[in-house]
Amino acid sequence: MDTIQINVFLKKIELFQDLSEGERGVLSKYFEVKSYSQNDLLHVENSPRKNLYIIYEGEVELFKKTxxxxxxxxxxxxxxxxxxxGVFIDDTPHSTSSRATINTTLLELSADKFFELEKKEPQIPIKIFSRMAKVLFRRMQFANTRIINHGAQYQSGRTRSEHDLLGDRDVPHEVYYGIQTLRGLENFNISGVALSFYPVLIEALALVKMAAAKANFDLGLLSKPVADAIVQACQEIISGKYHGHFVVDMIQGGAGTSTNMNANEVIANRALEILGYERGDYKYCHPNNHVNLSQST
Structure with a gap:
């Protein structure tokens, strides 16, 4: 892999979103490409931090020993x-271990290389640190959430951009809900009791959405692939999956719109995966235009 390919790939990574094309080109020269076989360890808990890791292809699990x-x-x-x-901030040991679950290729940036870059091109690390602050803030939010909800998903720092009538927002890549649920979380932080506390209500919402998708297909309003994907997503939710992504507060204004949109977004994003698309790629399955078709709150 040459520096041009690395540069193109880095353009997709949130940490480097504020860098110009030329700055990414400079940064690309400092990365090392490494390959790992299945079950190879990348780092071990309590070992010294050495690198920033970016997955070019493959899969890595983060784990901890009890x-x-x-x-x-x-x-x-x-x-x-x-x-x-965190290697660029302090030299404390790793608090977790990581290993490749399949054959994996990584881009690695060592702390030594990063600080060498800092001396030559100081504006590049400044821009990276600005983005890093947002990532660390989200990971701190995860730590707080996990105190209450042990099923909460660790956030990688990767995001996707979503749009509504109020503008654009970055949504954590791991979550199945979207921008309107994110706004509901901000607007109705009231009781601290989330929809996920009431699985029967979540199952009921999924039943309604599944029935609506079937009716809309019979009326010729949904294509068969989209209808089938929505139905499958609803069936998975009814069987108990993805309940942790129903996160809005049980007490809210707006006649339950946030609850409705939380369900719409989780179902739409799971349906997108079933169809073979990325979460947030709503032109193929939209929370309002497809999942909520012919419905109100």
Whole structure:
């Protein structure tokens, strides 16, 4: 892999979104490409931090050992995810371990190389640190959430951009909800009791959405692939999956619009995966135009 290919790939990574084409070109020269086989360890808990890791292809699991020696998986990282950026801030040991679950190719930026870059091109690290602050803030939010909800998903720092009538927002890549749920979380932070506390309500919402998709298909308003994907997503939710992504507060204004949109977005994003698309690629399955078709709150 040459520096041109690395430059093109880095353009997709959130940490480097503020860099110009030329700055990314300079940064590309400092990365090392490394390949790992299945079950190879990248780093071990309590070992010194050395690198920022970006997954070019493959899959990496982050895990931690309990006091009894059992391994507990924290998250799975896939293409374009990054981790280990704390190496540029302090030299404390790793608090977790990581290993490749399949054959994996990584881009690695060592702390030594980063600080060498800082001396030659100081504006590049400044821009990276600005983005890094947002990533660390989201990971701190995860830590707070996990105190209450042990099923919360560790956030890789990767995001996707979504748009509504109020503008654009970055949504954590891992979540199945979208921008309107994000706004609901901000506007109605009231009781601290989320929809996920009431699985029967979530199942009921999925039943309604599944029935609507079937009716809309019969009326010729939804194509068969989209209708089938929505139905499958609803069936998975009814069977207990993805309940952790129903996150809006049970107490809210707006006649339950946030609850409705939370369901629409989770179903739409799961349906997109079933169809073979990325979460947030709503032109193929939209929370309002497809999942909520012919419905009100």
């Amino acid at each position: 006091p009894f020696g059992e391994e507990r998986r924290l998250s799975i990282f896939t293409k374009s995810d990054f981790f280990g950026e």
